[in-house]
Amino acid sequence: NEPRIPTVKTRILLLNCPNIDRNGPDGTAQITVSPCLTLLLLNATSMAKTGAIELLETELKLSKCQIALITESWFTNKHSESVVSICNYQLLRRDRGSRGGGVCAYIRGDVSCVRVDLNTVNDKVEIMWLKCSYHDHFDQLYYVACCYHPPKACYNTDDFVETLSS
Numbered sequence: 717n718e719p720r721i722p723t724v725k726t727r728i729l730l731l732n733c734p735n736i737d738r739n740g741p742d743g744t745a746q747i748t749v750s751p752c753l754t755l756l757l758l759n760a761t762s763m764a765k766t767g768a769i770e771l772l773e774t775e776l777k778l779s780k781c782q783i784a785l786i787t788e789s790w791f792t793n794k795h796s797e798s799v800v801s802i803c804n805y806q807l808l809r810r811d812r813g814s815r816g817g818g819v820c821a822y823i824r825g826d827v828s829c830v831r832v833d834l835n836t837v838n839d840k841v842e843i844m845w846l847k848c849s850y851h852d853h854f855d856q857l858y859y860v861a862c863c864y865h866p867p868k869a870c871y872n873t874d875d876f877v878e879t880l881s882s
Contacts, residue, residue, distance in 0.1 A: 756781040762790035773802045782824040787864040789818040810844040819862045838875040
């Protein structure tokens, strides 16, 4: 019996940054769009499953995404970085600490990214803020929130909305 590789639903989000050049050839504004960050959003329902890390690694290589945002990672302190890491990607995690939930992000080496700890209304809200810049565009900062709101949350939904908007 070979281990079954889990199927996952993924979404790829391409962010494009419009640049407005007011000195076009005829004196008019000229708008060009340059690609910036590419994000992959995945509700994994456990990256601890057999083959899940390998499947994500393949998906990242094929899609050439710079940041993978994972919800329901199901990582705990029992999952060491060496076991769940992906070559040439930095891993940032916010584990739930109990079964299920948790969020994490895999950031490709050409993206500078740090975790930003913001005050949250409720510590149980599963959100991780990232401050990122793409090496080709150091002058542009991106703030990215990776969050998970479970169907039966142990906090008030208003706390989740307030944490996102504050």
